[in-house]
Amino acid sequence: AAQARILPAGLSLRIASPVAHSRLRRSAGFWTATIAYNLRADRHFATRLAREVRAGRRHQHAARYQLRSDHLRSPRPSAAGSTVFFQTRTFGATHDVDTAAVHRVRVELVRGLRQEFGDRFVGGIIPDAFSREAYPDCLSSVPSDLPSYLASLAGAGIVVTSSGLAGSIPWKVPEAMALARCIVAESPRTTLPSPLTDGETLRTFATVDECVERCRDLLDDNDQQHALAEAGRRYYEDWVDPPVAMHRLLTQALDAAPGEIPLSP
Numbered sequence: 001a002a003q004a005r006i007l008p009a010g011l012s013l014r015i016a017s018p019v020a021h022s023r024l025r026r027s028a029g030f031w032t033a034t035i036a037y038n039l040r041a042d043r044h045f046a047t048r049l050a051r052e053v054r055a056g057r058r059h060q061h062a063a064r065y066q067l068r069s070d071h072l073r074s075p076r077p078s079a080a081g082s083t084v085f086f087q088t089r090t091f092g093a094t095h096d097v098d099t100a101a102v103h104r105v106r107v108e109l110v111r112g113l114r115q116e117f118g119d120r121f122v123g124g125i126i127p128d129a130f131s132r133e134a135y136p137d138c139l140s141s142v143p144s145d146l147p148s149y150l151a152s153l154a155g156a157g158i159v160v161t162s163s164g165l166a167g168s169i170p171w172k173v174p175e176a177m178a179l180a181r182c183i184v185a186e187s188p189r190t191t192l193p194s195p196l197t198d199g200e201t202l203r204t205f206a207t208v209d210e211c212v213e214r215c216r217d218l219l220d221d222n223d224q225q226h227a228l229a230e231a232g233r234r235y236y237e238d239w240v241d242p243p244v245a246m247h248r249l250l251t252q253a254l255d256a257a258p259g260e261i262p263l264s265p
Contacts (some may be wrong), residue, residue, distance in 0.1 A: 002152055005256055005257075006054055006097045007193070007252055007256070008191045008192055008193045009172045009192050009193075009249060010192055010194070010239050010240065010245060010248075011169060011173065011192065011239065011240045011241060011245075012171075012245075013171055013174045013175065013178075013242065014171060015242055019141070019246070024057075030056065034052050034053070034056050035049070036054055036143055037052075060240065065087075068212065075215075077138050080111075081155065081156055081157025081158070082120055082157050083120050083121070083122050083155070083156050083157050083158070083224070084117050084120060084121050084122065084156070084157065084158045084215050084219070085111055085123050085152055085153060085155075085156030085159050085160065085181075086109060086110065086113055086121070086122075086123045086125070086159075086160035086161075086162075086235045087122075087123035087124065087126065087142055087144065087146075087152065087153075087172075088106045088109075088124075088125055088126070088260050089125065089126045089128075089131075090103050090106070090107075090125060090126075090128070090130055090131050090134070090135070090164075091103070092128075093130055094134060094149070094235065095136075096231075097163065098165055098166060098238070099110070102162070102163070102164065102165060103134075105124065105162050105186070105208075107135050107136055107138055107162070108159065108208045109162055109211060110123070110124050110125060110135075110138040110207040111138060112209070112211070113160065113211070113212065113215070114138075116212045116215075116216070120219075122142060122152060123140050123142055123152070123158065124138050124139050124141070125138045125140055125142030126139075126140055126144045127139045127140065128217070128239060132197075149166065150179075153172075153175060153176060153179055153181065154179045154181070155184065156181055157218075157219065157225060158183075158184055158215050158218050158219065159172065159176040159181045159182065159183050159184070159227070160183075160184050160185070160211060160215065161176070161183065161184075161185045161186065162185075162186045162188065163186045163188075167189035167190060168190065169185075169188055169190050173185060173196075173241045174236055176232065177232035177233060177235055177236035177240065178233070178236045178241075180229045180230065180232065180233040181229055181232070182202075182203075182224075182225040182228045182230055182232070183202035183203070183228065184202065184203045184204075184205060184211060184214045184215055184218070184219060184224075185202050185204055185205075186204070186205060186206070186211075187204040187205065187206055188204070189228045192239075193239065193248075194235070194238070194239050196235070200230060200231060201228070201232055201235050202228060202231075203218065203228065203232050223263070240258050
């Protein structure tokens with residue numbers, strides 16, 4: 001009975017709210033709470049605190065460099081381009097079957113797209129200790145910091161995306177939609193409230209050869225690039241834009257469970 005009430009939430013996107021507290025206030029509150037939570041007199045105190053500090057630094061860095069919702073909601077003109085952009089990452093050495101499969105697809109895409117399009121291909125695998133050793137021929141020369149990444153994304157004619165772990169749809173899809181880019185994506189396996197339809201919102205592929213073929217066709221067809229870019233932007237505005245998405249989710253929750261969710265006055 002509970003399972004029958006589960007509804008698809010739709011695409012998510014990590015963003016920074018325009019009404020969030022200042023960085024100083026957020027940092028002060030975060031570190032005060034972290035120290036207070038771990039302030040217990042036992043023999044694991046130092047180890048536990050060091051672990052939380054390392055995790056906290058990563059969290060603070062991620063929170064500092066986030067997209068802003070007002071930036072993504074600004075008007076974006078559709079423009080055809082002559083480059084194919086695919087910037088991705090790996091997850092380090094692992095024996096996990098799913099992670100290995102994700103790595104394999106991403107590496108094969110980089111190699112195939114770079115071989116086919118040469119200088120018109122932009123991106124690759126973000127360099128780190130693992131990727132430098134495992135895939136030295138696939139490394140990206142494009143900086144991965146947020147401003148550089150957004151500039152490369154916004155300037156691309158076609159944005160290629162592959163599935164994430166467990167078949168998830170990566171954030172690059174809604175980011176490219178918000179920036180009105182034409183998307184060529186690995187066939188989605190995720191249930192969405194409004195499906196991403198091949199040929200209407202984006203183009204999909206199942207193999208590297210199909211991806212190359214889709215990109216080649218789109219580079220030769222500016223009208224289709226425009227149409228897909230505009231359709232993706234409309235999808236973002238209707239289904240992904242955070243205020244719109246949260247309003248839809250809360251409305252669905254209230255409709256599905258009337259009287260069960262207490263509301264503040």
